Amino acid sequence: MTIGRRVFVKSGGLALFSLGLDPLFLARAALASFRPTVRLSDRPTLVCLFQRGAVDGLNMIVPHGDRTYYQERPRIAVPEQDVIDLDGYFGLHPRLAPLKPLWDDKRLAAIHAIGSPDATRSHFDAQDYMESGTPGVKATPDGWLNRYCQHDREHDATPFRAVAFGPQLPRILAGAAPGLAIDDLQAFGLRGPQPQVRDRLTRAFEELYAGSATGLLATSSQEAFEAVQTLQHVDFASYRPADGADYPRGKLGKAMLEIAQLIKAEVGLQVAFADVTGWDTHVNQGASEGQLAARLDELGQALAAFDRDLGERMRDVVVVTMSEFGRTVCENGNSGTDHGHATAMLVLGGSVLGGKVLGQWPGLDQAQRFEGRDVAVTTDFRDLFAELLARHLGASDLSAVFPGFSPDPTRFPGAIRG
Amino acid sequence: MKTRLESLILVLACTATGLGAQQPVLTPRDSALHALNRLAYGPRPGEVERVFSEGVTHWIDRQLSPEKIDDDALAGREREFRILGYDRGDLAGLYKEIQRERRERLQKGDSAAAKADDTPMAQRGRGLAQQFEQLAVVRAALSERQLYEIMVDFWFNHFNVYFAKGADRFLTPDYVEHVIRPQAMGKFADLLIATAKSPAMLFYLDNWESVASGSLPPAAMHARVRTFFGRPPGLFGPVRDPAQRDSARRRAAERMPKGINENYARELLELHTLGVDGGYTQHDVIEVARIFTGWSIERPQQGGDFQFHDWAHDAGEKHVLGITFPAGHGMDEGVRLLRLLASHPATMHHVSSQLCQRFVNDTPPDGCVDDAVAAWKRSDGDIREVLRAIFAGPDFWAPQNLRAKVKTPLEFVASAVRALAVDPDTTPRLAQIVARLGQPLFLHVAPDGYPEMEAAWVNSGALLDRMNAAMALAAGKVPGVVVNLDSLVAPTPDPERLVAAVDGRILSGTMSANTRRVIERQVSDIGDAAQARVLAVGLALGGPEFQKQ
Numbered sequence: 001m002t003i004g005r006r007v008f009v010k011s012g013g014l015a016l017f018s019l020g021l022d023p024l025f026l027a028r029a030a031l032a033s034f035r036p037t038v039r040l041s042d043r044p045t046l047v048c049l050f051q052r053g054a055v056d057g058l059n060m061i062v063p064h065g066d067r068t069y070y071q072e073r074p075r076i077a078v079p080e081q082d083v084i085d086l087d088g089y090f091g092l093h094p095r096l097a098p099l100k101p102l103w104d105d106k107r108l109a110a111i112h113a114i115g116s117p118d119a120t121r122s123h124f125d126a127q128d129y130m131e132s133g134t135p136g137v138k139a140t141p142d143g144w145l146n147r148y149c150q151h152d153r154e155h156d157a158t159p160f161r162a163v164a165f166g167p168q169l170p171r172i173l174a175g176a177a178p179g180l181a182i183d184d185l186q187a188f189g190l191r192g193p194q195p196q197v198r199d200r201l202t203r204a205f206e207e208l209y210a211g212s213a214t215g216l217l218a219t220s221s222q223e224a225f226e227a228v229q230t231l232q233h234v235d236f237a238s239y240r241p242a243d244g245a246d247y248p249r250g251k252l253g254k255a256m257l258e259i260a261q262l263i264k265a266e267v268g269l270q271v272a273f274a275d276v277t278g279w280d281t282h283v284n285q286g287a288s289e290g291q292l293a294a295r296l297d298e299l300g301q302a303l304a305a306f307d308r309d310l311g312e313r314m315r316d317v318v319v320v321t322m323s324e325f326g327r328t329v330c331e332n333g334n335s336g337t338d339h340g341h342a343t344a345m346l347v348l349g350g351s352v353l354g355g356k357v358l359g360q361w362p363g364l365d366q367a368q369r370f371e372g373r374d375v376a377v378t379t380d381f382r383d384l385f386a387e388l389l390a391r392h393l394g395a396s397d398l399s400a401v402f403p404g405f406s407p408d409p410t411r412f413p414g415a416i417r418g
Numbered sequence: 419m420k421t422r423l424e425s426l427i428l429v430l431a432c433t434a435t436g437l438g439a440q441q442p443v444l445t446p447r448d449s450a451l452h453a454l455n456r457l458a459y460g461p462r463p464g465e466v467e468r469v470f471s472e473g474v475t476h477w478i479d480r481q482l483s484p485e486k487i488d489d490d491a492l493a494g495r496e497r498e499f500r501i502l503g504y505d506r507g508d509l510a511g512l513y514k515e516i517q518r519e520r521r522e523r524l525q526k527g528d529s530a531a532a533k534a535d536d537t538p539m540a541q542r543g544r545g546l547a548q549q550f551e552q553l554a555v556v557r558a559a560l561s562e563r564q565l566y567e568i569m570v571d572f573w574f575n576h577f578n579v580y581f582a583k584g585a586d587r588f589l590t591p592d593y594v595e596h597v598i599r600p601q602a603m604g605k606f607a608d609l610l611i612a613t614a615k616s617p618a619m620l621f622y623l624d625n626w627e628s629v630a631s632g633s634l635p636p637a638a639m640h641a642r643v644r645t646f647f648g649r650p651p652g653l654f655g656p657v658r659d660p661a662q663r664d665s666a667r668r669r670a671a672e673r674m675p676k677g678i679n680e681n682y683a684r685e686l687l688e689l690h691t692l693g694v695d696g697g698y699t700q701h702d703v704i705e706v707a708r709i710f711t712g713w714s715i716e717r718p719q720q721g722g723d724f725q726f727h728d729w730a731h732d733a734g735e736k737h738v739l740g741i742t743f744p745a746g747h748g749m750d751e752g753v754r755l756l757r758l759l760a761s762h763p764a765t766m767h768h769v770s771s772q773l774c775q776r777f778v779n780d781t782p783p784d785g786c787v788d789d790a791v792a793a794w795k796r797s798d799g800d801i802r803e804v805l806r807a808i809f810a811g812p813d814f815w816a817p818q819n820l821r822a823k824v825k826t827p828l829e830f831v832a833s834a835v836r837a838l839a840v841d842p843d844t845t846p847r848l849a850q851i852v853a854r855l856g857q858p859l860f861l862h863v864a865p866d867g868y869p870e871m872e873a874a875w876v877n878s879g880a881l882l883d884r885m886n887a888a889m890a891l892a893a894g895k896v897p898g899v900v901v902n903l904d905s906l907v908a909p910t911p912d913p914e915r916l917v918a919a920v921d922g923r924i925l926s927g928t929m930s931a932n933t934r935r936v937i938e939r940q941v942s943d944i945g946d947a948a949q950a951r952v953l954a955v956g957l958a959l960g961g962p963e964f965q966k967q
Contacts, residue, residue, distance in 0.1 A: 052864075121700065122688055124866055159878075167856035169877040181877040183856075188879065191886050204940045204957055205885050211932030213962035216876045217824065221962075224878030277863055282624050282681055333677030334627045339684075371700075 044316045044351075044393055045263055047272045047306075048145065048172070049252075049299075050130075051323035053280030054123065056337050057344030058329065058375065059292055060096070061110045061357060065089035068364040072330040075287070076337070082288040086110075090357045094288050095297040098304035102348060106355040107307070107314070111384055111413050113342040113359050115325055115377040119370075121339035123280070126324035130381060131172035133402050142175025144401050145271050148389055149177035151400040158268030159227040165255035165274040173273060178223045185258045186236050189228040202228060234265045245309035248301040252276050256306040263313060270393065279323060283334040303348055318349035318392045318416070320384070326375050329364055341374035345384065347415045351392055358413040383411045391416035444817055449474050451926050452820050455967035456777050457481050457809070458564030460833030463906055463923045478809050482802045484563035484603060492561045498844050499556075501549045501591060506617070509546070509588035510721030515539045547581065548846035550591050551859040552898075555848040558832035560841065569602040569801070570594070571828065572776055574860070575867030576769070577613040577690060579622040581860035585718050586622050590860055592721075593618035606769065606799040607760035610690060614756055615724040617715045623682035623865065626714040627675040628707060630732035635674075678732070683707035685865045691759040693768030702739055708732040709743060709752050766794045770804065775870045777808055779819050786813040821928070821966040824872035827855030829967060830884060834891055834959050837924050838901055845898025851887045856880050881965075888960030893952050903955060909947035913938040916947075920954045928963045 059076070063069050064083040083091035084100055090112070092100060102108040118135035120126050129135040133144030142150075149162050162179040164170050173179040182188055190205065192198035202225065209221035239261055247253035255274035262269045278295045285292045299321070307314055326343030342362075348354075362368050362376040370376040386407035389395035398407040409418075444452075450470040454461040457478060461469075469477045480487060496502060504512075519537040554571070561567045574594060581590045597616045601609040613619045620626040683706035687698045712731030716722035726749040736743040736751075741758065743751045759765055770790035774782035786808055793807035794800075808814055825833060831852050835842060842848055849859055856875060862868050869875075894901040903909075907919040917937050921929035937957050941950040958964060 119700075121703075122684065122694065123864060124688070125694060167854075167880065168874055174873055179877070181879040183854075183879055183883075189882060191889075200940075201885070201889065204936060204953075205960060207936045208933055208957060208961045209881075211936065212930040216872055217881070217962050217965055220876050220878050221881050224882050227878060228882070282679060283627060332679060333629060333631070333675040334624065334679060338680055 042316075043268060043270050044318070045269055045272065046388055046393055047259055047274075047317065047319040049319065049321045050127075050170070050172070050273070050275050051279045051299075051321055052123075052127065052275055052277045053323075054126070054325045054327060054339060055279040055321075055323040055343055056281060056285065056292060056327040057112065057323075057342065058326065059285070059287070060093055060296060061086075061112055061344040061346075062091045062093060063089060063112075063361070063364065064091045066364050068329070072364070074331070075335045076285050076331045078287050087357060089361075093293065093296050095293045096300040098300040099346075099348075102304070102307060103355055107350065107352055108346065108348045109352050109354045109356050109358055109415050110344055110346055111358045111379060111415065112344045113362050113375055113377060114345050114379040114381055114384060114413075115342040117377065117380055119341070121325065121341075123324055123339070128171060130322060130324050131170060133382060133385070134404060135382075137404070140403070143170070143172035144385065145172045145273065146175030146177050146179060147401045148393070148395055149179070149271065150175065151397045152389075152393070152395045159223050159230060160262060160267040160269050162271040163259075163262065163269060163273070165258055165272065170273060170275070173271075178219065180223060180227055182258070185231075185261060188231055230267055234261075234267070236261055241305065241309040242311055243308050245305040246301070247305040247309075248298050250298055252298055252302045253305070256302045257309075260306055260309045263310060263317065276321075281327070282332065282336040282338060285331075285336045303346075307348065315350035318347060318351060318388060320348075320388060321346045322381065328373055329369060329375060330373065341370040342377040343375070345381075347384075347388075349392070351417050352415060353417055356414075358415060379413050380405075380411075382407065384413050384415060387412035387414075387416055391418055444815060444820070446470055446474065448820065449815065450477075451928075452815070453478060453809075454564075455821070456814075456823075457568065458836075459558045459568070459829055460836050460967065461926050462836045463839050466926050481563070481565035482603075482806055484566035487562050489562045492557065495556060495560060495841070495843075496553070499549055499553050500844075501546045501553065502595070504546065504591070506589060506592040506721030508721075509591065510585075510719065512539065512543055512546075513588045514719070516543050543587075547587070548849060549844055550581075550594075551849035551853075552842075552844060552846040554594075554859050555828065555832060555835070555852060556842050556844075558828060559835040559848075565805070566603060568776075569805075570599055572773070573598050573602050573609065575862070576772065577609075577619065578862055578865050578867035579618045579860075580863050583622055583863075585715075585721075586618055588721055589616075589618035589621060594860075603802050604800075606765075606794075606801060607757055609801075610760050611753060611756050613690070614686070614710075614713065614752070617718065617722065617724060619682070620713060620715050620724070621718060623685055624679045625682035625710055626718060628679035628682070628711050628713075629675045629677065629727075629730035630708070630711045631677045633711075633730050633732075635727070636729060675730075678704070678707045678711055680704060680707045682710060686759070689865055689867075691768070692762060692764040693771075696762075696764035696768065698739060705736040705738045705743075706755065708734070708736050709738070709755050712749070713752060760799055763791075766791045766799075770794060772870070773804065773808060774813070777805075778813050779822055780871050783813040783816075783819075786811050789813075823967050824876055824965055825967050826868065826870075826875055827852045827857035827880075827884075828859065830855065830965065831887065833967070834888065834964070835899070837959065837964075838891065838903075838955075839906060840899050840901050843898045847897045848899065851890075851896070855883050855887065876965075884965065885960035888958075888964070889956040892956035892959060903948075903951055907951055907955065909951050911947055911950075913942045913950070916941060916951060916954050920951075920958050924955060924958050925963055929958070930963060933958070933961055933963060 058069065059078055062078050062083045064080055065088060070077045078093055082094045084094060084097055085091040086103060099108055116126060116129055116135045118129055131143045132140040134140040145162060159178065159180055162173055164173050164179060164181045166181060167183045169179050169181040190198050190201040192201055206225045209218065213221055247257045259272045276299060281292050303319060310317060322345055323343050325339060325341055327337035327340040332338050360378040362378050366372055368376060382402050382405050386398050386402060389401060390398060447466060447470055450466045451461060453474050454465060454469060516539045519539050523533060558567050579586050579590055579593060593616050597612045601612050680703050684703045687696060687703060687706060688694050692698055712727040714725055714727050716725035728748055731748055733746055735745040738755060767787065770787050771782045773790055774786040778786050789807045789811040790804050793803045797803035813819060831848055852859060857868055890896050906923050910916050917934050921927055937954050940957065941954050944950040944953065
C-alpha cells in the first residue's frame with residue numbers, strides 16, 4: 001500500500017536516476033534555494049491527527065436525536081442521558097467532556113458525514129487515499145501535506161516546517177519537500193557521554209553522509225543534521241506545560257506535548273502530524289464505557305491539554321482529526337462495528353468557526369445510507385483539507401495539492417474564518 | 419540450473435565490462451557479496467571469500483535446502499530461550515494470572531492500583547515476550563540457514579498478526595513456531611491453509627467470532643447459559659454474588675456473536691492472496707466471510723486449538739469470483755476456497771511481486787515477477803522453486819540492483835551483529851534497538867505487515883538512531899552482546915591501515931573514498947588505538963555504505 005518515493009523515481013526521473021542523480025535530491029535542492037522572509041514566530045501551524053483504524057464517527061459525535069441510531073445499535077449506542085448535548089440533535093461522547101468548554105467557546109467544530117468519494121472499505125486503500133489526497137488513484141507518489149510544502153513556499157527552509165511525531169515519516173508527508181520524523185524530541189541527535197563527543201560524532205557522520213550517501217539516504221541525513229543543529233539551542237528537558245495543562249500518558253499525549261514544545265520554540269513548525277491508533281472496533285466496542293470510550297478519553301484529554309498549554313498561541317494553531325472511513329450504522333454480531341463509509345472529524349483552534357456541527361447530515365434511515373449500510377459521504381474530505389490549507393495556512397495553489405480536484409470555496413464546510 | 423546461473427554471471431560480467439567504466443562490473447566476489455546481502459542477513463567476516471570459494475550457485479542451492487544445513491550452534495543458543503519451553507496453554511495460563519493479579523490490585527485501591535501493570539507475573543510475561551522478540555534477532559544473526567530465516571520473516575509479515583492484541587499475546591509464539599516456521603519453504607497452499615486455521619490469525623482478524631446470522635451455540639439453548647465458547651463466567655475472578663453472576667451471564671450472552679465478521683475475508687483476498695487489484699468485489703468479501711463462518715477456536719482464553727463449529731456455519735450456497743459453492747457443505751468448502759485462491763493467477767502475481775520486491779528491488783522488475791510466476795505454475799506453488807527462479811533470473815544479478823535496497827531495521831541490526839561476529843544472548847536489547855529504529859517485531863498493528871520500501875525506513879530521525887545504535891554496538895555498550903574487536907581488526911596507530919582493515923572485515927570492501935578519508939581523519943588525532951578502532955568501526959557501521967544491501 002505504501003507507494004513511497006521510489007515511485008517518483010520510477011515514473012518521473014528514470015533518466016536522471018540511471019546517471020546516478022536522484023531527482024528527489026534535485027527537487028529538494030531547488031526547494032532549499034528559495035528563501036522568503038516570513039518570521040518563524042508569525043507562522044500558523046496545522047496539526048493533523050490521523051485516527052488509524054477508522055473511528056466510529058457515530059459514537060464520537062452522537063446523533064442522539066435520531067431514533068434509528070438507537071434502534072440499530074441496541075448494545076453499543078451511547079445512552080441519551082450520557083451524551084453531552086451540542087445542538088439538540090448531536091452530542092459529544094461523554095468521554096470527550098474535556099472538549100465541551102472549547103465547543104462553548106466556539107473554538108471547536110465537528111464535521112459529520114465526511115469521507116472519501118471512493119467506496120473502498122480497505123483500511124490500507126482508504127488511508128492511502130486520505131494521505132495521498134487522490135481517492136481512487138493509487139499511483140500518486142507523494143502525500144498532500146508534502147505537496148502543499150512543495151507548492152507553497154512562503155516560508156524559508158527550516159527543517160521543522162513539516163514534522164511527523166513517530167518513528168516513521170507517514171505517506172501524507174512523503175515526497176519531494178523535506179519532512180522530519182521525530183520519535184522522541186529529547187533524544188533527537190547523536191548521543192555521547194560528553195558534549196564534545198556528541199559534537200565530534202555529529203560532525204563525523206555529517207561528513208560521511210554528505211560525501212558518500214546518495215538518493216534518500218543523502219537527503220534524509222542532510223535534513224537530520226540541520227535539525228540537530230537547530231534543536232541544540234532549545235532546552236526541552238526542563239519544559240513545564242503552561243497553566244497546569246495535564247497531558248494524558250501514552251503516545252498521543254507525548255506527541256501533543258512535543259508539538260506544543262516545538263511551537264513554543266518557534267523553529268518554524270507549520271505542519272505537524274501524529275497517529276492515534278486503536279479505532280478498529282470490530283468487537284466489544286462499548287458504549288459510554290469500554291474500548292472506544294478509553295480511546296476517546298485519551299483524545300479528549302490530549303486536545304484539551306494542548307489547548308490549555310498553548311493558551312494565546314492557539315490563535316495561530318488549528319488541530320484537525322481525520323480517519324480513513326467510518327463504521328457501519330448497525331452494530332455487528334460481536335457488539336462492534338464493521339468498516340463503513342463516512343465518519344466525523346474535529347477541528348480545533350483560534351481561527352475555527354466553532355460551536356457547530358458542520359456538513360450536510362444525510363440521515364440514518366436505510367434509504368439514506370450508502371449501500372444501505374453506512375453513513376453516506378456528503379463532504380469530500382478534500383473540501384475540508386483544502387479549506388484548512390487555504391484559510392488557515394494561506395495556501396495559494398490548491399489544485400497542485402489536490403490534483404484532479406478543483407477546490408471550490410463554496411463547497412468548503414466553513415470550519416475556518418474566511 | 420547451476421550452469422544457467424554461472425553462465426549468466428559470466429555474461430553479465432562481460433556485458434558490464436563492454437559498456438565502459440561507469441557501469442559496475444559484477445565479479446564473482448561481487449556476486450558472493452550480493453548473495454550474502456540478499457539471501458542472508460549480510461556477510462560475517464571472511465564469509466564473502468568462503469561463499470566465493472564454495473561457489474555462489476552451490477551456496478544458494480544449499481540455502482534452498484535448509485533442512486540439510488547443520489545448525490547446531492543456533493540450536494544450542496535457542497535452548498537458553500525459556501519462551502520456547504512454553505506452549506499456548508502455558509502462556510494462556512500465565513496471561514490469566516496476570517489479569518487476576520491486575521484486577522486484585524485495581525480493587526485494592528490507589529497505591530496498589532498504580533502498580534497494577536507491574537505485578538511479578540506481568541513482569542514475567544513481559545520478559546517472555548521480549549525474549550521472543552530477541553529470539554527473532556538472534557536467529558537472523560546466528561542461523562546457518564539464512565535464507566530460511568529471511569523467509570520466516572517474509573511470511574510473518576505477509577501473514578501478519580499483532581502480538582499485543584488480546585489472546586494473540588499468548589498465541590503469537592505458537593504461530594511463529596508451528597505455523598510459519600514449518601511451512602516457510604514448502605507449498606504456498608499449505609502455508610495459507612495453516613494460517614487460516616491458526617488460532618492466532620483467527621483471533622487477530624476476528625474470524626473466530628464470525629457466525630452465520632441467527633445461529634446459536636448448542637450450549638446457549640440449555641437453561642444454564644454458559645459464556646461463549648465455553649469461557650466460564652468466573653474467568654475473571656470468583657463470582658459469588660448471584661446478582662453479579664446474573665449480570666455476568668447477561669453480559670456474556672450479549673457478547674455472543676450474532677453475525678458474520680468480514681475482517682478475515684477481506685484481508686485474505688487483499689493481502690494474503692489476490693492482492694488489492696485482484697479483481698474481487700465487496701460481494702465476494704461477504705461470500706468469503708460466509709464460507710469461513712464456524713472456523714473458530716476451541717477455548718480461546720485457554721490457548722485452545724482450531725475448531726470448526728458446524729452450528730455456526732452458513733451452509734447456504736455461495737458465489738466467489740464467479741465460482742459456485744453449493745449449499746450443504748461445511749469446513750470443506752473453506753479448504754476448497756483456500757486451494758483455489760492459492761493457485762489463482764492474481765495470487766501468484768501478487769506474492770511473486772512481493773518476493774521480487776524483497777529480494778531484488780523495491781520496485782519489482784517485471785521479468786523477475788514473470789520468472790517467479792512461471793516457476794509457481796510449474797511447481798504448483800512450491801516456494802523454493804519460486805525462489806530458485808528469482809535467484810536464477812537476470813534481474814537478481816543486474817548491476818543496477820546491487821546494493822540497491824536499504825536495510826530494514828531488523829536487517830540493519832542483524833547484519834551489524836554478523837559483521838562484528840558477535841554471539842548475542844537472551845538479553846532483549848537487540849530487539850529493543852530494532853524497535854527503536856521503527857520496527858518493533860511482531861508488533862505491526864495493521865495486517866499488511868512491515869513495508870519493504872526504503873521510503874518507509876529512511877527518514878532523518880531513524881537515520882540518527884541507526885548511527886547511535888552503530889556506535890553503541892562498536893563500543894560494546896549493548897548489554898547481552900559481547901564485542902571482541904581484537905578478533906576482527908588488529909589495533910594499529912596507523913589510520914590508513916586501521917581503516918583498510920575495517921573496510922575489508924566490516925564493509926566487505928565497499929567503503930567509498932570519501933568514507934575512508936573521513937574516518938582516517940577522525941581517528942588520526944586519537945592516541946588510544948583501541949578507542950580509535952571503536953570510532954572507526956562505529957562510523958563504518960553507522961555510515962551510508964552499511965545501510966544498503
